[in-house]
Amino acid sequence: MHTGGEPLRVVPRLEAAEAAVAAAGLSLLELRRHMAAAQDHVRRALMHEPRGHRGMYGALVVRGGAAVGDADLAALFLHGAGYSAMCGHAVLALGRFALDYGLVAAPRRPETAVRLRCPCGVVTAFVPWDGHRSGNPVRFHSVPAFAAATDVPIDVPGRGKVVVDIGYGGTFYAFLSAEQLGLDVCSSKTRDLVSAASAVTEAVKKQFQLHHPESEDLAFLYGTILTDGRDAFSEEPTTNICVFADEQVDRCPTGSGVTARIALQYHKGLIQLNQSRTFRSSTTGSLFTGKAVKETKFGDYNAVVVEVSGEAFYTGTATFTMEEEDPLKYGFFFK
Ligand SMILES: O=C(O)[C@H]1NCC[C@@H]1O
Numbered sequence: 457m458h459t460g461g462e463p464l465r466v467v468p469r470l471e472a473a474e475a476a477v478a479a480a481g482l483s484l485l486e487l488r489r490h491m492a493a494a495q496d497h498v499r500r501a502l503m504h505e506p507r508g509h510r511g512m513y514g515a516l517v518v519r520g521g522a523a524v525g526d527a528d529l530a531a532l533f534l535h536g537a538g539y540s541a542m543c544g545h546a547v548l549a550l551g552r553f554a555l556d557y558g559l560v561a562a563p564r565r566p567e568t569a570v571r572l573r574c575p576c577g578v579v580t581a582f583v584p585w586d587g588h589r590s591g592n593p594v595r596f597h598s599v600p601a602f603a604a605a606t607d608v609p610i611d612v613p614g615r616g617k618v619v620v621d622i623g624y625g626g627t628f629y630a631f632l633s634a635e636q637l638g639l640d641v642c643s644s645k646t647r648d649l650v651s652a653a654s655a656v657t658e659a660v661k662k663q664f665q666l667h668h669p670e671s672e673d674l675a676f677l678y679g680t681i682l683t684d685g686r687d688a689f690s691e692e693p694t695t696n697i698c699v700f701a702d703e704q705v706d707r708c709p710t711g712s713g714v715t716a717r718i719a720l721q722y723h724k725g726l727i728q729l730n731q732s733r734t735f736r737s738s739t740t741g742s743l744f745t746g747k748a749v750k751e752t753k754f755g756d757y758n759a760v761v762v763e764v765s766g767e768a769f770y771t772g773t774a775t776f777t778m779e780e781e782d783p784l785k786y787g788f789f790f791k
Contacts, residue, residue: 542626544711551581625715669755
């Protein structure tokens with residue numbers, strides 16, 4: 457599938473993961489650790505070349521057991537460098553997938569709620585359903601999202617001092633305008649935006665200590681989002697590019713990034729509850745909309761639940777082969 461251009465290679469089930477969940481009663485976060493430690497070749501084979509590419513993204517669907525709990529299904533999110541905590545574009549696609557592949561009993565017309573457990577918690581996707589087939593747009597309600605820090609001075613080696621905001625939308629991102637790095641998010645070369653954003657990520661990781669209210673597993677900086685600086689409310693789209701994991705570029709406006717950015721905007725009084733904004737990807741021009749729908753608390757943080765809406769489409773089905781004697785059977789990755 458793809459959502460706004462960002463790929464989602466869906467693994468509908470994996471026996472090794474189901475066996476681990478069933479045998480040891482693993483939670484989803486425990487399964488995430490288990491996959492990284494014992495089954496990582498599955499991710500590498502599916503994300504890396506020659507079956508994948510540097511921008512490939514995936515979801516491993518989990519259908520039952522403690523990893524799913526009271527949700528309809530669960531998912532681990534796979535990218536080129538590991539396993540993320542949240543992925544909005546995947547949630548939008550998996551909402552459709554869950555209905556079309558019968559993972560939700562008795563879907564309702566005109567819209568069905570799909571409860572999807574992600575490593576960061578349960579999010580609910582709302583999916584159009586005509587009785588036979590899912591449709592678009594899909595929207596989801598996030599886990600509580602919050603401003604972790606605002607106006608943090610960061611020294612980026614070789615690039616000088618910048619000021620970033622750090623937001624959480626199921627995973628943590630640093631945000632700053634591309635202008636602070638002498639770039640334009642709409643017209644600069646993608647490779648320049650990527651290397652600048654990656655330098656910021658590395659610097660923030662060294663200079664700012666993240667804290668997650670529930671789990672240290674989730675207290676990591678996933679990436680940096682460069683923006684056009686248009687954070688004050690406007691009917692016009694605001695453009696951004698998300699560079700996450702190991703210099704991976706999101707092709708869509710980034711569902712978890714939109715969530716975190718709205719939490720920051722709400723925290724700063726730049727947007728009201730239920731005021732919708734449109735977010736545009738600088739890579740493909742694809743659009744998501746987002747709005748804060750409810751105030752809540754998360755640990756000590758004042759938080760908001762954010763609704764993100766976008767379109768996901770099927771691209772095909774695939775069966776992959778791994779020949780035992782292939783020295784590159786689990787793929788390869790280079791920069
Ligand atoms: O939409 C999102 O949230 C994701 N897209 C790729 C990077 C993020 O996980």
